[in-house]
Amino acid sequence: MRGEVSDGTADGTDVEDRPKHSIAARLTTVLAALLVLLVLTVPYDFGRLSPAAFARIPLEALLVVALLLALPSRGSRLVATLAGVALGLLGLLKLLDLGFTASLSRAFDPVLDWALLDEGFAFLSESYGRPAAIGVAITLAVVLVGLPTLVTLSMRRLRRLVVRHRTGTTRIVAALVVVWVACAAFNVRVVEGVPVADTSATTLANGHGFQVRLRLDDRETFGALIEADRFGDTPGDQLLTALRGKNVVVAFVESYGRDAVEDPEFAPQVGAVLDRGASELGAAGFAAQSGFLTSPTFGGGSWLAHDTLLSGLWIDNDQRHRTLLASDRMTLNGAFRRASWQTVGVMPAVTRAWPEGSFFGYDRFYDAKTLGYRGPKFSFGTPPDQYTLASWQRLEQAKRDGNVMTELALVSSHAPWTPVPPLLDWADVGEGAAYRGAAGRSDDKRRNTAQIRADYRKSIEYTLGALISYVRTYGDDDLVFIVLGDHQPAAVVTGENASHDVPISIVTRDRAVLDRISGWGWQDGLKPGPQAPVWRMDAFRDRFLTAFGP
Secondary structure: OOOOOOOEOOOOOEOOHHHHHHHHHHHHHHHHHHHHHHHHHOOOOHHHOOHHHHOOEEHHHHHHHHHHHHOOHHHHHHHHHHHHHHHHHHHHHHHHHHHHHHHOOOOOOOOOHHHHHHHHHHHHHHHHOHHHHHHHHHHHHHHHHHHHHHHHHHHHHHHHHHHHOHHHHHHHHHHHHHHHHHHHHOOOEEEOOEEOEEOHHHHHHHHHHHHHHHHHHHHHHHHHHHHOOOOOOOOHHHOOHHHOOOEEEEEEEOOOOOHHHHOOOOHHHHHHHHHHHHHHHHHOOOEEEEEEEEOOOOOOOHHHHHHHHHHOOOOOOHHHHHHHHOOOOOOHHHHHHHOOOEEEEEOOOOOOOOOHHHHHOOOEEEOOOOOOOOOOOEOOOEOOHHHHHHHHHHHOHHHOOOOEEEEEEEOOOOOOOOOOOOOOOHHHOOOOHHHOOOOOOOOOOOOOHHHHHHHHHHHHHHHHHHHHHHHHHHOOOOEEEEEEEOOOOOHHHHOOOOOOEEEEEEEEOOHHHHHHOHHHOOEEOOOOOOOOOEEEHHHHHHHHHHHOOO
């Protein structure tokens, strides 16, 4: 009514609501600024993630604010939007780099690593169940869409603040530029390796751009390496002549890295298993020699190590992996097949179609289904390694007739390193029923680092113990058993800056076999010492073919 006194303002806003609205707006602006600053300053290397690492002045932020101040309204809106999208993508790239440096000790590869999403989903499904994997996938999708959106909205909000307070913002930016230049001139650092005068966003973008160019150029370079094979045309009767009549086994032990035999937290127990095993095998007439190989991968990507050892080529990414599979490169098992061995693959972690099989060309192949396990799941959703060995013995080795070469991929020591069962008498293994009631998958998803490291050590002890027991129980005069790790475990186990080295051992009763590798300088026993030779893993194929050729 005309004579009614209003409690509101001219624009209809309640007087009591205005302070609340103002506080909310200011809080939103502060959060927007913190988000943008966080994206710019968060380290992309997990090893440098600490509160002090955020004490930086990013040059990119100063340049963007200066550009917003210099442009007219329409131009500044466009710049704020484009800068927000770019910073959002930068934030995603940093998150991916943090995850990859924590798990694989390397940066994210924007060309090749998208293919690992499928492998990661399979790993989570096997380890924690499909609902957990789907939950992680949904969370990742939300982050992929949500982070660039939030950063873009934040930049648009901050643009309005900059334009509204143009004079004050200009003074602040000018002062920060002076501080930035001074810090750059005197190399001021709050923590080692993190300068206050920061250009890390530009460095990261340039680094990944260079990485993309390298990947594109590598396709042609690697193709030429595949063709340059010194053994590619060697006739079968001139290959592996010193191993005629031998039963040759190449056994990869998941995550069996140099730290397992040298880290003070693992070495005493793992070393005891190896020393005791060497003594027991020695009493049974076996001898062993050991060294180190440098794996092309770290913390995961076992197939890259398998490719590298068998092909004699450095396969450190999925692009090279796919190129290798499309080639006719002779692998180590291919050399055995050419020399009239029967070849066998045993891979309990293969639970679906495995296209790599057509390249490696095994005469017989045993996956999770054909191994026939009927017991409870352990670790990476797979049967225990002792069961895999027992099943392989029953299905293949007990029926062996003539020369056979086998590749084994043992996985009880696969992340997430949940508890493993005790070793059983070989006669009791059966189809896995004996494992019911044994400690299996852990229900405790809140294990701390110390518990994870302890479980890792126990899993390595378990698999090595199973292998030693197998050789002692079933080994004969024809057996040549090669045992090696595929890669080091993730950084949660090794810590930062661990090597890529893995142990390798050759076990046999035939002294003539070890005499053939006397020039390698390997050490006696199952445990290589600190002074043991170290080769790149891609060198093994040619050295092996040379040592056991005519």
